[in-house]
Structure formats: C-alpha cells, structure tokens
Amino acid sequence: MSFKGQHILSVSQFDRDRIQQVFQVARSMEPYASRQKRTKVLDGAILGNLFFEPSTRTRVSFGCAFNLLGGEVRETTGMESSALAKGESLYDTARVLSSYSDVIAMRHPQSGSVAEFAEGSRVPVLNGGDGANEHPTQALLDLFTIEKELAASGQSIDGMHIAMVGDLKFGRTVHSLAKLLCLYKNIRFTLISPTELAMPDSVVSAIENAGHSIEFSDALEGKLAADIVYQTRVQEERFASKDEANLYRGKFRLNQDIYTKHCKSNTVIMHPLPRDSRLDANELDNDLNLNPNLAIFRQADNGVVIRMALFALTLGVEHLVTRYECDV
Template sequence: MTLAGRSLTRIADLSDEEIRSILDRASEYAAAPRDRMDELRGRIVAAAFFEPSTRTRLSFETAAHRLGARVIGFADGGSTSSVKGESLEDTTRVLAGYGDLLVLRHPEQGAAARAAAVSDVPVVNAGDGAGEHPTQTLLDLYTMRDNLGDLEGVRVAVMGDLRYGRTVHSLVPALHRLGADVVAVPAPGLGLPDDVAGHGGGVDEVPLGEAAASCDVLYVTRVQRERMSRQESAGGSGHLVVDGDLLRRSGSRAIVMHPLPRVDEISVDVDSLPSAKYFEQARNAVPVRMSVLSHILGASP
C-alpha cells in the first residue's frame, strides 16, 4: 500500500490512488520547487542510460538535485562494462551497490523488470525499448489535470505514430483508467496496435479536423520517417501537422501536447498560442519526477 522502496517499471504497477498521490505531491513541488533541498539529502540516485535521452536524464537529475540528492551515472551505454560482455543483471547489481535508487534507460523491452528482479535498491524505468516509460505517462497526466482538472470525461486525441510510439501505448490505458475518452488520429499505416485500441471503452479513429474541433487535448507525437511508406515520405499527403490555421478553422479549444522532440508535426506558429502546452509539459517532468523519487525514497521501506 506504499510506494516506499518499490520499483516502478510499468504504469500498471500503480493503483489509481498511487497515481493521484504522485500527481498531488507533484503539484506541491511545482508550487515551491526550491524548498526541498533537505528531503533526500545524503541519498544517491544512479542514472544508468544505456541509450541517450538527454531530456529524460536531465529532468530526472534535476528532480534529484532539487530534493538535495546526489547523482551518479552515465549518459550512453557505449562506454560501460556491457561492451566487455557484462550482463544487465551484473551491471545492475554493481550499481545497486553504489546508489540508493536506480533510474534505468535501456534499448531492450523488459530490461527494467530484469533489473528490478536482481537489484537491492528500487529501479525506476526511464524507458525500455518498445516497453514502457511510466514517468512520461505520469507527467502527461499531470499536465492534463493541471490544465483541465479531473480527467473524468475529458476527451483526448492521440496523433501521429500510434503503432510504434511507446508513449501512447502507456498513456491510453492510463487515460481510460482515470475516466477519460480517447480517440486516435493515426499517421497512415501507423494506427494503434489492437491490444491498446481495444482497451477500456475502445479507441475510435477520427479525422484531424474533427479531433481538433471536439477534443480537450491534442496529444501529438513524432512520426519517425523511416517508418512511413515511400509515398508518404515523398508526397507528404498523409503527414499530419497541427498549425494555427487548423486550430482556428476548427474552432478548437484543445490544449496541444507533445512529448518532444518535435520535428515539424506542430508548426512553430502554435508556440505562441495559449493552447500550446508542450514546453510546460516538458517542464512538468521535474516536479513529477521529484514526486516519484520522493515517494520511493522518502520513507524507509
């Protein structure tokens, strides 16, 4: 019934109550981020990034520092013992001997669960390949709740690469659990996998204009070019772009979110609109990750 000392590898590991507790405490941190330097004083967070992710790594490190913890780690697996043939399990056991909590980013699905199984200290999954990235989901939920209040009945359109985008796969079930409605605006050929689409009340596909007109949230994701068909890539006819013109024409009242980095799927003319929330969303990574670290490390298990 408590997160203290527990690993966080999947969003499904959290009860609804635990999700709300994390978001609530994040609100407190967001209101006064600089008063917490004694909360995790003397604790060490080990950030083990076997693939680069500057945004995730730096926001976790910022969260640790704002709570007074210290940080060790690496930003890229290329210079670690794994290149000498060491197993993830061995590396995990060693790092667990240094830090009080392990933040793990790894290219292989299931890596976080494997690490948590052998680690003496809690493991927080910061993305494991096509698997999960639970704190990204939490900061997405936080941003929606912070802007829209309770998520019951809120209507969210997920857009872009819904087939391969790990972010969306974790977000959709979480939104359903909290009572939100979800529709999909997939890039051509990149619709939600059946197991995600069939979750909860199901996810209908709608055209972009209709989503903009009817939703409270447009959650845009980047389409990796190599995953588009040759025609798409060449003609661009199916490339989804959210721009100021679309939002005006559709009379949209939606907030616009994006896990970043974006390339061109949100036009820069949206940046100055009040509905643009993606940089705020990025900033929310800090209080939300502070809250996760605090819940896990704050009280002794």
C-alpha cells in the first residue's frame, strides 16, 4: 500500500494496516527527531506550510519534521498575507503554490477547504485542520500516543475505555480521533459535554455502527474512571460570539483533586492543546503538571515523528532515510 503522491485529508483514508504503516515509519524517525541521527533525504525539497488560522504545534511541528528530513520550509501565515484576501480562489492558489513546493501542509477555518484546495494542487496536501471538520494528523498522533501509553501498562486500544470531555461539537480533534477508533474493537466511549456542544450525530452514528458502546453525560463526576480522559478546549473561534462561548468556558475543569477522586490511578490524561489557561476557563489545571499520567506534552512530541512519517510516505522516500544519513 503506497502513500506516494496521495493527499492526507481525512481519517477515512486509513484502515488499521495503513495506520500501522505510518506508526512503523514514525518509530523509525525517533532517532532523527531526538538528534541522535541526521538525514538529508529531503535535501532540496520544499514544504509550503500554509496556515490561515492560528497554530503553534501543528504549524511548527510540520516545519520541524520537514527540516529534520533535510528539506526547507516556506511559511504563509494568516489570510491577510496571501492573495486569498484579494478574492483569489483556493483552486488558483493551489495551482500556483504547488509548482513552488514538493508538498503542502494547510490549515484553514472552513470545513472542506483543504480538500477543495487539494483539487488544484499538483503535489500532496496534508490537512492541518479544516474548520470544525477534521484534523487527521492530530488524530494519528493521538492514536500513536494512546497505543504507547496503554502499552506501558500492558493494555491495547481494542477494549479500552475513553472519556471525551468538553466541546465535542466544534472540536475537530475528537471528531477525527473517534472516527479512527471506529477501526478498533469493543471500545467504550463516555462523551461528556453540555447538551448544546454534543458530539455531531454523524460521529455518534459511526461509533454505534462500529459496535462500540456510548454513554452520554453532562457532568464529570463519576464518569472519569476511564483508561484515557481526552479533555478539550471550548473552541471559542467557532461560536457566533465570544459571549456565547463564555457560557461554556470553565464548565468541565479537570484538576488533581478531581483526578484523585474520580479517575483510576493510571488514567492517562490527554488534550490536543492549546489548553485555555485563562482563569475563567482552565479546563486542565496546572496542578496536574507533575502527574506522570499527564500525556499532553508526550502527545505534542509525537506530532513530530508522525508528521515526519507522513512526509516520507507521501513523498515516497521512507526507504531512503538511512541511505542519506549524514554526520550529526
């Protein structure tokens, strides 16, 4: 199964074999990501890194991943710095920029926009998040993290219990992760959100059709004794107004006291980040920072090797990485 030349737009492109193919290449990237080894396999190649919405992790880890493979990165950040602000179409932008780049990573505020862009692109396009729709590379790094964290206690993804918490309506990371988990067996989902911010029906149907069990709740208490608690931020930028978002900020705060009372002793805490550290939100308190089961920064670290793997696979160089090793 070759990824060469393919866009990565949605988790629906993956089955369990393809996921394991990405994970195997990601594991082989760890010595390069940790600077123990160096490769120039993408020497001369250019990544077009187009971010039309704010980002820290996704944008920078795409760039680092490409640099670590020996390639160069050209950044476009913000709609106002591109001709999209003058009314140019996504198709025309893609036609032009894809002749300047070997691969493109893109984030955009509208659902479906990255797929629309990919129609005009002559090089692979990797979706770095399109509105409230999907964030497939985040879902892959989340799944990679879950597999690693559970393996440490002899567990596997099949049969696990995951509690997803917060803004499940607009949180694209939980949409993509839930769909990927539909490829696994006997998963127990606990979906904790205000009713107004519940998981979209299409995702709930996918979970049900996969034969998993789902429990819905609008309170944290008594619902967190899961293998994984995946906390999310209220996606303020997707609400009609800040005032509307403020109705929900701070509703589901997880801190060490709640962890001690309601989680298992080895419950892994995840969050795609950024966490909202403002006092009226604070969905994941800093007092959890020393909790060894807080996996949020291991998640962010895993983003580099997953994105290195996706670049190597979509550019068809995954088997050449060692051949182009150079001095550290």
